[in-house]
Amino acid sequence: MRKFPEGFIWGTATASYQVEGATREGGRGRSIWDTFAHTPGKVAQGHHGDVACDHYHRYLDDIQLMKDLGISSYRFSIAWPRVMPEKGRVWVKGLDFYKRLIHALLEAGIRPAVTIYHWDLPQWIEDDGGWNSRETVSRFREYSEILFRELGDLVPMWITHNEPWCASILGYGLGAHAPGLCDWRRAYRAAHHLLLSHGHTVRLYRELGLKGEIGITLNLTPVYPASSRPEDVAAAHRQDMFQNRWFLDPVLKGAYPEELLRRVDAVVGGFDAVQPGDLEVISAPIDFLGVNYYSRAVVADDPADPLLGVRHVPGEGPRTEMDWEVYPEGLYDLLSRLRRDYGDVPIYITENGAAYDDRVEGGSVHDTNRIEYLALHFAAAHRFLEEGGNLRGYYVWSLMDNFEWAFGYTKRFGIVYVDYETLARIPKDSYFWYQQVIRDRAIAP
Numbered sequence: 001m002r003k004f005p006e007g008f009i010w011g012t013a014t015a016s017y018q019v020e021g022a023t024r025e026g027g028r029g030r031s032i033w034d035t036f037a038h039t040p041g042k043v044a045q046g047h048h049g050d051v052a053c054d055h056y057h058r059y060l061d062d063i064q065l066m067k068d069l070g071i072s073s074y075r076f077s078i079a080w081p082r083v084m085p086e087k088g089r090v091w092v093k094g095l096d097f098y099k100r101l102i103h104a105l106l107e108a109g110i111r112p113a114v115t116i117y118h119w120d121l122p123q124w125i126e127d128d129g130g131w132n133s134r135e136t137v138s139r140f141r142e143y144s145e146i147l148f149r150e151l152g153d154l155v156p157m158w159i160t161h162n163e164p165w166c167a168s169i170l171g172y173g174l175g176a177h178a179p180g181l182c183d184w185r186r187a188y189r190a191a192h193h194l195l196l197s198h199g200h201t202v203r204l205y206r207e208l209g210l211k212g213e214i215g216i217t218l219n220l221t222p223v224y225p226a227s228s229r230p231e232d233v234a235a236a237h238r239q240d241m242f243q244n245r246w247f248l249d250p251v252l253k254g255a256y257p258e259e260l261l262r263r264v265d266a267v268v269g270g271f272d273a274v275q276p277g278d279l280e281v282i283s284a285p286i287d288f289l290g291v292n293y294y295s296r297a298v299v300a301d302d303p304a305d306p307l308l309g310v311r312h313v314p315g316e317g318p319r320t321e322m323d324w325e326v327y328p329e330g331l332y333d334l335l336s337r338l339r340r341d342y343g344d345v346p347i348y349i350t351e352n353g354a355a356y357d358d359r360v361e362g363g364s365v366h367d368t369n370r371i372e373y374l375a376l377h378f379a380a381a382h383r384f385l386e387e388g389g390n391l392r393g394y395y396v397w398s399l400m401d402n403f404e405w406a407f408g409y410t411k412r413f414g415i416v417y418v419d420y421e422t423l424a425r426i427p428k429d430s431y432f433w434y435q436q437v438i439r440d441r442a443i444a445p
């Protein structure tokens with residue numbers, strides 16, 4: 001058996017817009033995802049989060065599932081529109097749901113890990129420029145301060161942002177996510193303001209003297225050259241800069257990669273958002289780095305690509321329902337690279353999991369493919385730990401099937417199946433497998 005350390009944190013993760021529903025309850029205002037999902041053509045089959053998994057009303061049953069699972073921590077996000085529903089209005093009562101949720105988690109012996117922002121920006125803030133506007137930085141700090149003052153003594157772990165790469169590139173550059181803009185200059189400005197708001201919120205957390213830990217979650221994708229040809233190796237370097245170092249370097253080293261500034265700013269602009277002192281704020285020391293890992297990228301040199309001169313080629317591994325290659329070695333390589341290039345920063349894997357075409361058969365879901373995926377990735381994490389890696393915990397994405405952004409409910413990531421007709425929860429075989437791993441604090445050899 002491969003044992004994990006005493007005190008290793010096993011968890012599951014979700015996000016507000018993906019599971020809560022109740023989008024018009026408790027005084028909640030509209031978010032950019034309400035707008036985006038209700039815009040025809042943006043989300044598969046016209047799906048939206050109005051009901052989602054109805055976690056807002058069913059959270060006690062869901063906590064019972066977590067308690068039976070045996071996890072020690074649950075990562076969830078707070079919906080900003082519940083606290084700032086409209087311009088000029090702060091609705092602290094909008095936190096009442098989260099206070100109930102947090103007290104119930106603590107009573108169940110489960111450590112709450114709160115993500116302050118997981119993409120559901122209040123629509124009124126987007127109307128005011130959204131993450132393209134520097135004004136949003138101070139609004140995020142104001143929002144964070146309300147959370148810290150209301151929940152700071154109850155919540156021991158805070159994540160400022162979830163995947164600023166996705167929020168900026170998919171939301172403002174590619175238009176695949178809310179707010180659905182296709183403007184690279186705004187995407188780069190949005191990325192900078194997301195990072196700047198992270199730094200100010202970390203500083204605020206220190207100023208308030210709160211006793212927990214605070215960090216940021218980045219989606220990180222290790223990049224491999226399609227061949228050993230020097231031009232492919234150089235292409236992988238450029239993609240790594242765009243995919244990973246763009247966020248890692250400012251947060252952990254206090255500087256953007258030089259080549260990103262030179263090459264990208266020349267092509268798309270956007271770094272005019274950087275003002276003197278910003279990088280010092282962004283690199284405020286953090287207590288941990290949250291890593292979301294799903295798969296790797298394999299790239300070849302392609303002069304026809306205007307921005308980075310790369311083209312993606314498929315890896316040779318099996319694929320998940322998201323058409324992402326299953327590549328557990330990438331998790332080990334990623335964690336090792338972080339330790340090599342950024343020092344011994346404490347790491348949590350804040351998301352890892354897979355979507356598969358799960359079917360209910362006689363009241364069960366035999367998701368052996370998801371068990372295989374998780375076992376391989378747990379083994380990769382274990383190898384890093386064996387080598388002295390500073391890995392603190394592992395949150396499986398996701399506790400339950402949920403709203404998978406532009407794919408709606410067509411992709412299932414949960415270890416618990418959700419019947420969207422009845423909203424019934426059915427633990428999958430992977431739930432029971434994970435339950436045993438937690439009991440053993442080990443995986444089979």
Ligand SMILES: N=[N+]=NCCCCNC(=O)[C@@H]1[C@H]2[C@H](O)[C@@H](O)[C@H](O)[C@@H](CO)[C@@H]12
Pocket residue numbers: 015018162163166219292294351397404405413
């Ligand atoms: N082009 N392109 N895109 C590549 C983007 C890849 C990364 N997607 C993620 O990491 C998201 C993360 C998110 O936190 C969660 O809210 C999502 O439900 C999971 C599953 O999708 C993952």
